[in-house]
Amino acid sequence: MSETRARATTERGAAATEQVMQAALRLFTRQGYFNTSIPDIVRESAVSTGSIYHRFRDKEGIARSLYDSLVERMETAFSDIESRHQSAHDRCRAVIALLFRLTEEEPELMRFMLFSRHREFIPELAPVCSSRPFVQMREMVRAGMAAGEIRTLEPIVAAASVFGGALRLIQLRLDGILDKPLPDYLEEIWACAWRSVAE
Amino acid sequence: MSETRARATTERGAAATEQVMQAALRLFTRQGYFNTSIPDIVRESAVSTGSIYHRFRDKEGIARSLYDSLVERMETAFSDIESRHQSAHDRCRAVIALLFRLTEEEPELMRFMLFSRHREFIPELAPVCSSRPFVQMREMVRAGMAAGEIRTLEPIVAAASVFGGALRLIQLRLDGILDKPLPDYLEEIWACAWRSVAE
DNA sequence: ACAAATAGAACGAATGTTCGTTCTAAGGAG
DNA sequence: CTCCTTAGAACGAACATTCGTTCTATTTGT
Numbered sequence: 150m151s152e153t154r155a156r157a158t159t160e161r162g163a164a165a166t167e168q169v170m171q172a173a174l175r176l177f178t179r180q181g182y183f184n185t186s187i188p189d190i191v192r193e194s195a196v197s198t199g200s201i202y203h204r205f206r207d208k209e210g211i212a213r214s215l216y217d218s219l220v221e222r223m224e225t226a227f228s229d230i231e232s233r234h235q236s237a238h239d240r241c242r243a244v245i246a247l248l249f250r251l252t253e254e255e256p257e258l259m260r261f262m263l264f265s266r267h268r269e270f271i272p273e274l275a276p277v278c279s280s281r282p283f284v285q286m287r288e289m290v291r292a293g294m295a296a297g298e299i300r301t302l303e304p305i306v307a308a309a310s311v312f313g314g315a316l317r318l319i320q321l322r323l324d325g326i327l328d329k330p331l332p333d334y335l336e337e338i339w340a341c342a343w344r345s346v347a348e
Numbered sequence: 349m350s351e352t353r354a355r356a357t358t359e360r361g362a363a364a365t366e367q368v369m370q371a372a373l374r375l376f377t378r379q380g381y382f383n384t385s386i387p388d389i390v391r392e393s394a395v396s397t398g399s400i401y402h403r404f405r406d407k408e409g410i411a412r413s414l415y416d417s418l419v420e421r422m423e424t425a426f427s428d429i430e431s432r433h434q435s436a437h438d439r440c441r442a443v444i445a446l447l448f449r450l451t452e453e454e455p456e457l458m459r460f461m462l463f464s465r466h467r468e469f470i471p472e473l474a475p476v477c478s479s480r481p482f483v484q485m486r487e488m489v490r491a492g493m494a495a496g497e498i499r500t501l502e503p504i505v506a507a508a509s510v511f512g513g514a515l516r517l518i519q520l521r522l523d524g525i526l527d528k529p530l531p532d533y534l535e536e537i538w539a540c541a542w543r544s545v546a547e
Numbered sequence: 548a549c550a551a552a553t554a555g556a557a558c559g560a561a562t563g564t565t566c567g568t569t570c571t572a573a574g575g576a577g
Numbered sequence: 578c579t580c581c582t583t584a585g586a587a588c589g590a591a592c593a594t595t596c597g598t599t600c601t602a603t604t605t606g607t
Binding site: 165191196197198199200203 | 581582583584585586
Binding site: 309338 | 379380381382383463464465468475476477478501502504505506508509511512513514515516517519520523524525526533536537540541543544545
C-alpha cells in the first residue's frame, strides 16, 4: 500500500477515511487549505481528531491522499478515452467534454485538481501541469501532429492552444462568471480549439 | 487617499512601504501567503514589525495594497494598448505580447496577479477574472466582433479562445515546464489564437 | 540663530490566541 | 482477555498583533 495512502482496514474504518477525505475536499476548496483547521475537519466529517490522526500521518497527508486519488481517477478516465477514440480530434474533444461534465457534476473535484496551489501545502509535489493527466493531454496532441491531423507546431504550443480556451472557461465557470452550464459552450469552444491547430 | 493604501508621508516612509511591498511580493509568490510570516517580511524587507504595522493595517492589508497597485498597473497598460491600436487583432496581440514580456521580466508580479488564490487571503475580493483588466480584455474581443473582425460567437467563448492558449503558456512557463522565454512562442500562439476566432 | 517642544515614525519584546499534533483512557470486535 | 480503533482533553510551538519606548526631523518661541 502506497506511503501516502491512509489506512483503512475494517469497513467502518474505510467509511471514516472516506468521510474525512470528502469533508477535506469540501473545506479545502471552499475556504482553502490554510483556512481549514483540523477541528473544522472533525466537525464536517464527524470523525474525531484521534481517528483522523490514526488514519492520516498529518494534515498534509489528507491533502496528499486527496490529490493522489483524484489524479488517479483522471488518469484512468483519460486512458479510457485514449482506448475508445483513435484520432487526436476525437480524443481531445472527449477530454474537454469530460472536463466540462465533471466541472458541473463535481465542481469541488475540479477546483482542487486544477486551481489549487498544491505546492503551497504539499511542498514535495511537482507542478500539476507535469502530472500524468496533463502529460496524457499533451501526448494526444503530439500524436495527432505526427499523424498529420494537426499542423506542425511547437507541440506544447499546440496543446496549449487546443486546451487553453476550455480550461479558461472552466475557471470562469467555477468563479461564477458563466451562468450557463459548460456543456452549453462545448460546440463553440471546440470549434475554435480545433480550428486553431487543424492542418 | 484610498482606504487600502498604506500611509507614506515622508520620503523615507515611502521607501519603507515600497520595501515591504516588494518583499511581500517576493515571499508571497515564492512560498505562498500563508507560509509567509510577519517575521519573514521583517527579515526580507529590513523594516521592523512596528513600522510595518504603522503603515499597513494588518498582514491582509499588505496583500490588498499589492493587489490594488498591480491591478492599477495592468489597467493603465491595457488602456495604453487600447489607445495605440484600433483593431481587435492588434489590441489582443499587443496584450499577449505585453503579458509574455512581463512574465519574463517580472515573473513574481505575473504569478501574483494571475495564479494566486487571492480570495483565500482577501475574503472580500471579487474573483480576478472580474477585475478591470480582464474586463478590458473581453471588451477588446467584443468590439472586434461588433466590427466584423471576429466571427459571431458567445463573446466569453471568443475571449477565452483568444487568450486561453497564451495564459496557459504563461502558467507553464512560470511552472518551469517551458525552457525558452515566452516571446519565442509569440508568433505561433498568436497565429493559433487568431485563427481560432477570425472571421 | 538657537533651544525647546512636538509629532510622526521606528522599534522589537511581550501578549494572547490558534493550530497541528500527541497522549491517555475508554470502547468494541473476535 | 487482547488488540485495534476511537475519543477528546491537553500540550507546546508559531503566529499576528499590540504596546511602551526611543529616535528623528520639523516647528515654535525667544
